[in-house]
Amino acid sequence: MDDKVFEINSVSRLFGHVAVVDDLTLALGKGEVVGFLGTNGAGKTTTIKMLIGLLRPTSGTIRLFGGDPLDASTRRRIGYMPEIAYYYPFLNVRELLAFYGGICGMEKKLVRSRTDELLEEVGLVDAAKRPLKEYSKGMLQRAGIAQALLSDPDLLILDEPFTGLDPLARIHFRNLLKKLRDKGKSIFFSSHELGETELLCDNIAIMKKGRCIYQGPVKRLAGDGGGNLERLFLDVLEKGGAA
Numbered sequence: 001m002d003d004k005v006f007e008i009n010s011v012s013r014l015f016g017h018v019a020v021v022d023d024l025t026l027a028l029g030k031g032e033v034v035g036f037l038g039t040n041g042a043g044k045t046t047t048i049k050m051l052i053g054l055l056r057p058t059s060g061t062i063r064l065f066g067g068d069p070l071d072a073s074t075r076r077r078i079g080y081m082p083e084i085a086y087y088y089p090f091l092n093v094r095e096l097l098a099f100y101g102g103i104c105g106m107e108k109k110l111v112r113s114r115t116d117e118l119l120e121e122v123g124l125v126d127a128a129k130r131p132l133k134e135y136s137k138g139m140l141q142r143a144g145i146a147q148a149l150l151s152d153p154d155l156l157i158l159d160e161p162f163t164g165l166d167p168l169a170r171i172h173f174r175n176l177l178k179k180l181r182d183k184g185k186s187i188f189f190s191s192h193e194l195g196e197t198e199l200l201c202d203n204i205a206i207m208k209k210g211r212c213i214y215q216g217p218v219k220r221l222a223g224d225g226g227g228n229l230e231r232l233f234l235d236v237l238e239k240g241g242a243a
């Protein structure tokens, strides 16, 4: 039990009569990095929203750090980056982080020092005084990454974190995630970027129409030579079942 960061047990979520997530069972071990793959509309974001307590499952159970996703003490240990972030447009990134630090109950001094570190880390030092409404998609993405990392969480849940990043930012972010992984953080991220997923993950899960059709090591799926997650991803999707 203790080595599980989260456990999703037979979870389904209906919208109307449609099971957008259908009997999903998935767990993340401590220090594990798992990529959550699948086509558009496969149920990844819905699963992530249930994980962080934004949505309730229609049936099944979810345990986060052995507790309920809605417990305040549980939520403090999680850094979450949404697929699409809606930030106050007139705040700058420092004000944004101060706002989130307040929500997390962090001390102001700590928020300031973490902000300095993180702006450096995500490459937003020069743009720190500009309002977020002037940010490009990639810059907003970087701000989102900084926000997710602010409280130095044990578990990072990232919904398509690579989308919108330029190649340099992508390499930088990949290295940042590797560093966090090496520090023992647990990371769960959805992505369409198979190359990034292959480089970062121990295990992957692949969703199709609400069902998890593959769970296992990324190496096994990619074959001995590696580097070809794409072919096998397509293969699993086509077969659409037994894994």
Ligand SMILES: Nc1ncnc2c1ncn2[C@@H]1O[C@H](COP(=O)(O)OP(=O)(O)O)[C@@H](O)[C@H]1O
Pocket: 015, 020, 038, 039, 040, 041, 042, 043, 044, 045, 046, 047
């Ligand atoms: N609030 C909602 N009400 C109705 N349908 C929804 C809602 N949220 C998501 N869906 C539907 O659920 C399906 C899965 O969506 P989503 O979890 O966002 O997929 P993914 O992140 O894998 O692209 C889609 O068909 C989407 O239209």
Ligand SMILES: [Mg+2]
Pocket: 044, 045, 046, 083, 159
């Ligand atoms: Mg999504």
